[in-house]
Amino acid sequence: MDGLGLPYRTEAPGVDEHVPADLPADEAVRMLAVRKARAVQERHPEAWVLGADQLVEVGQDVLGKPRDRDAARTQLQRLLGSTHVIHTAVCLLGPGGHHSETVEDTRLTFFPVPPEELERYLDTGEWEGCAGSYRVEGRGQALLQKLEGDRTNVQGLPMLSVVRLLRQAGFDLFARP
Numbered sequence: 001m002d003g004l005g006l007p008y009r010t011e012a013p014g015v016d017e018h019v020p021a022d023l024p025a026d027e028a029v030r031m032l033a034v035r036k037a038r039a040v041q042e043r044h045p046e047a048w049v050l051g052a053d054q055l056v057e058v059g060q061d062v063l064g065k066p067r068d069r070d071a072a073r074t075q076l077q078r079l080l081g082s083t084h085v086i087h088t089a090v091c092l093l094g095p096g097g098h099h100s101e102t103v104e105d106t107r108l109t110f111f112p113v114p115p116e117e118l119e120r121y122l123d124t125g126e127w128e129g130c131a132g133s134y135r136v137e138g139r140g141q142a143l144l145q146k147l148e149g150d151r152t153n154v155q156g157l158p159m160l161s162v163v164r165l166l167r168q169a170g171f172d173l174f175a176r177p
């Protein structure tokens with residue numbers, strides 16, 4: 001968002017993030033992005049509000065943020081040597097009832113690496129706060145064999161989708177300051 005040059009503030013939505021356990025990952029992130037955006041919009045009805053949520057899907061498993069190093073190890077053992085999808089939903093709410101939303105999917109394939117290398121990656125601490133326990137812009141890129149889709153999506157906010165929603169809502173992204 002800094003790169004876009006748009007003035008913005010961040011605000012924790014403070015919502016309950018529980019969703020039905022059997023909800024597919026792409027529907028879960030969509031539901032949470034809308035729930036977050038609506039919670040902030042209630043406090044700032046005249047503002048434009050962008051809500052987002054992200055989950056990792058690998059096979060039948062849906063991964064959120066690991067609670068500790070052991071959970072991060074389990075997540076990475078599931079991801080290494082296979083292909084997974086990062087789903088990020090964004091929801092843009094604005095005055096006059098504007099509501100647009102989308103889900104961006106990025107497919108990533110990781111190299112299979114030996115347990116010792118996995119432990120060294122865990123030592124970096126990049127697993128903290130990230131669904132899937134890796135940061136593709138950091139040392140995690142050494143695990144990455146292939147990426148299909150929007151790379152910014154992997155870093156939490158899919159900028160191709162964000163720019164499209166903002167333009168569709170009529171934002172002038174090169175407005176004179």
Ligand SMILES: Nc1nc2c(ncn2[C@H]2C[C@H](O)[C@@H](COP(=O)(O)OP(=O)(O)OP(=O)(O)O)O2)c(=O)[nH]1
Nearest residue numbers: 052053054129130131134135136137154155156157
């Ligand atoms: N690779 C990478 N991922 C990031 C970065 N910042 C955030 N993410 C990822 C981590 C999470 O999977 C997702 C959401 O990040 P945050 O926890 O900052 O957002 P939010 O407060 O919406 O999370 P919440 O749903 O409330 O737990 O984006 C970053 O700098 N690098």
